[in-house]
Amino acid sequence: MTHPRREKWLALAIYVLAATVLLVLPTRLHLHNTIIGSPGFLFLWMYSWWPWAILHGLNPLYTHQIWAPSGQNLLWVTSIPSVAIIMAPITLLFGPLASYNLVAVLAPAIGAWSAYLLGREITGQFFPALFGGWVFGFSGYEFGHLLGEVNLFVTFAIPLLILAYILHWKGNLGRRWYIALTAVLLVFQFGVSTEVFATLLPFGLLAIIAAAAFAPAGDQRRRHLAALRATMAAILLAIVLLTPCWYYVFFVHYVHGAILSSNVIVADPFNYVIPTPINWLGHLTQSWIGPAHWLARWQGRSYEQDAYLGLPLLGIVMLFLREFMDQKSTRVLIFMLAVVFIASLGSRLHLPVHIPNVLLPWSAFVRLPLLDKALPARFSLYVSLAVAMIGTWWMAYSRQNRRAKVVWAIATVVVMLPYTWTHHWRYHIPNPVFFSSPTLRRYLPQGTTVLISPDGFKGRTMYWQAESNFRFAMAGGYVGTQVPRSYTTSEAQAALALGPAHANRRSIENFLARHHVDAIIVPVADRPTSATPCSFLHITPIITGGVRLYLLRQPQHATNNFLLHGQKMSKYSGRVVHSLQGLYGYRPGHDPIASAHTGCSRNQEDPCTGDDRPKESRDAFARR
Secondary structure (H helix, E strand, C coil): CCCHHHHHHHHHHHHHHHHHHHHHHHHCCCCCCEEECCCCHHHHHHHHHHHHHHHCCCCCCEECCCCCCCCEEHHHCCCCHHHHHHCHHHHHHHCHHHHHHHHHHHHHHHHHHHHHHHHHHHHCCHHHHHHHHHHHHCCHHHHHHCCCCHHHHCCCHHHHHHHHHHHHHHCCCCHHHHHHHHHHHHHHHHHHCHHHHHHHHHHHHHHHHHHHHHCCCCHHHHHHHHHHHHHHHHHHHHHHHCHHHHHHHHCCCCCCCCCCCCCCCCCCHHHHCCCCCCEHHHHHHCCCCCCHHHHCCCCCCHHHCCCCCCHHHHHHHHHHHHHHCCCHHHHHHHHHHHHHHHHHCCCECCCCCCCCCCECHHHHCCCCCCHHHCCHHHHHHHHHHHHHHHHHHHHHHCCCCHHHHHHHHHHHHHHHCECCCCHHHEEECCCCHHHHCHHHHHHCCCCEEEEECCCCCCCHHHHHHHHCCCCEEECCCCCCCCCCHHHCCHHHHHHHHCCCCCCCHHHHHHHHHHCCCCEEEEECCCCCHHHCCCHHHCCCCEEECCEEEEECCCCCCCCCCHHHHCCCCCCCCCCCCCCCCCCCCCCCCCCHHHHCCCCCCCCCCCCCCHHHCCHHHHHHHHHC
């Protein structure tokens, strides 16, 4: 018989191997230019930002590197500090792409392993716990959010919190160690997802209260109440440890009300049964049973339709209820499954048939602070954990014969398998070499403010800024729905797009002046030379490293003190070479950039691209 300690590492090896087969092989992963899933440029930026800010002695909770000069409070966005700090050595050595892909592969494996440890503690058996770990770590929820939301697919702390509680309740973990361990896990979860942290506390406390209520009067109930008091102490300790963060959560750009309505992203009851194209079964059957008709009625984006469990797993739940419904030891599990399932449906019931509005219990919580920003569809995380523990219990203690259990387990695993062989699971990042080349340092001193056009949905420009090692601040960015007021005007939107149809001269000039933009960068692949959106500025671009660089000023020296103070301090010590007409004193017909290039003029195509310029021109530009 395998030793229990060896079984733990065997289970981890099985999960890591499965994640590698499902995610690495189908995507033909290249660490330097490919990521798993949809574009996660914001998270690539966060992987780089946290170690860079800490090493440079900056405040990592608020940045002026994006949306300059306003800046952004990073605690109201998915900033994943816990993950970014843990992965900092990998990021510093190999870059944010390596960190992102490594976390994407390891997250389901470690999440499954933590659920395995919990199931092993409950049942003491290897194969039932291995099955339960698979159900949680390789669930529809996990692979739905693996398409691009790191803050939602790093979930291993939740089973570990329950495991710590059970060990303390059994007397195998002392009170002080339990409080310290629980506080650390809560702080970690806060740094992964404030949304999951905010929903974990009420659901967790409700589970403990239910355990005390369902426990027989006497020693068991007293131990649950003692564990509840220790849990409250751990929560209080976690709140104290997070004190610096609460200021930025509640007093710096606090977001009032819901970010998205609780009726927008909810779990459809049929999603628990009907697979989506994320699963191989949904991908296989969509061509001949047409689930797209159902999907069109479901709320939220495709990766939020993540509640799928499958008929075999639901069958195991039904068998569990029939066999263990009357046992006191399982009542808490059944109660919490019912609670999180109903909560995942949102504040109103959504069905494909027309029925009158039916209010659900979650409608009572949609106005509470922090909980009003939680999206009910994401409660399927807790549903998958509850079902995983039900599956573990049933596999361990059911009176069904072993062959029947094996059949049920295989059927469950098969119908839950994801389909990762589509282009949605592999994204090649267009990365102009300019942002990682020495040419960047020649033209853009540290602290320059740059507008990269077009800014782009989901912020690929964020990754380019990270690739430059944050050499420049950016007038724009992408951190989700949070946008400073100065960037919500029509002129700001036109400047961020900078397409020919949006290039209203006066509005863009006002935007560039208000945000102190020193240079505009346009990737060559995005705009043909004949239709450059900055042509009305009468500035000859410098074409280098896959970008067109429009210098609105030619700085000699810059300082990034503005990173610390939120404003620029003596940004340029040299004279302004040229600037926009009317606003920066630009003189038509005079282009110092072009005149510094031998043989270049504004009336002809610029043949001088990057390092290919004549030596005389480079020297002349350097002397200026």
